[in-house]
Amino acid sequence: MKKQFNLKLLKSKKEIAAAVEQLAKKINKDYQHSVPLLIGVLKGSFVFIADLIRKLSINLEISFVELSSYENSRESSGDVKFVKGLDIDIKNRDVLIVEDIIDTGITITSLLNYLEKKNPSSIRICSLTSKPSRRKKEIKIDYLGFKVPNKFIVGYGLDYKEKYRNLPEIYSLEDE
Numbered sequence: 670m671k672k673q674f675n676l677k678l679l680k681s682k683k684e685i686a687a688a689v690e691q692l693a694k695k696i697n698k699d700y701q702h703s704v705p706l707l708i709g710v711l712k713g714s715f716v717f718i719a720d721l722i723r724k725l726s727i728n729l730e731i732s733f734v735e736l737s738s739y740e741n742s743r744e745s746s747g748d749v750k751f752v753k754g755l756d757i758d759i760k761n762r763d764v765l766i767v768e769d770i771i772d773t774g775i776t777i778t779s780l781l782n783y784l785e786k787k788n789p790s791s792i793r794i795c796s797l798t799s800k801p802s803r804r805k806k807e808i809k810i811d812y813l814g815f816k817v818p819n820k821f822i823v824g825y826g827l828d829y830k831e832k833y834r835n836l837p838e839i840y841s842l843e844d845e
């Protein structure tokens with residue numbers, strides 16, 4: 670029989686909005702003398718980055734990359750695919766990566782290696798969520814919304830098998 674899950678509310682709309690606001694405040698302050706290039710990591714970060722940029726009052730530019738490592742399961746395959754690479758020059762730019770979640774850290778490590786070769790002035794990481802208990806690579810997250818427990822989470826852009834991205838809140842998947 671097909672496995673069923675219950676969704677358990679982890680972060681409400683209000684909690685998410687407050688976290689986004691706090692992150693934007695710090696980013697506005699830190700980048701007031703620069704025009705950062707925000708690089709959203711698709712697909713999961715699209716909801717977060719859309720809300721985040723509307724709280725940013727600095728001048729900025731946006732680009733996207735699409736990475737895939739999960740191959741439709743709840744476990745990382747450990748092997749990161751660039752579905753869509755960068756289409757602009759980032760040399761001498763202040764790059765701010767915008768992620769939905771940092772789990773093992775494998776995806777962001779590949780992305781950092783890829784971006785560093787292109788000689789930006791700086792690279793920082795902004796992630797809505799982090800699952801530190803699962804980390805396999807040490808990652809410095811400059812701007813973090815929430816630490817989340819070691820559970821698979823969905824909603825607010827995050828998916829399970831491409832579903833649930835449209836939920837406005839963040840939920841954990843609980844076995845039935």
Ligand code: IMP
Pocket residue numbers: 710713738739745768769770771772773774775776777820821822823827828829
């Ligand atoms: P990492 O390479 O293990 O750090 O995984 C990063 C990517 O896996 C994220 O950008 C997500 O796309 C996906 N991912 C990891 N954990 C979750 C989760 O709990 N829910 C949804 N997607 C996840």
Ligand code: MG
Pocket residue numbers: 710711712713714768769770
């Ligand atoms: Mg992602």
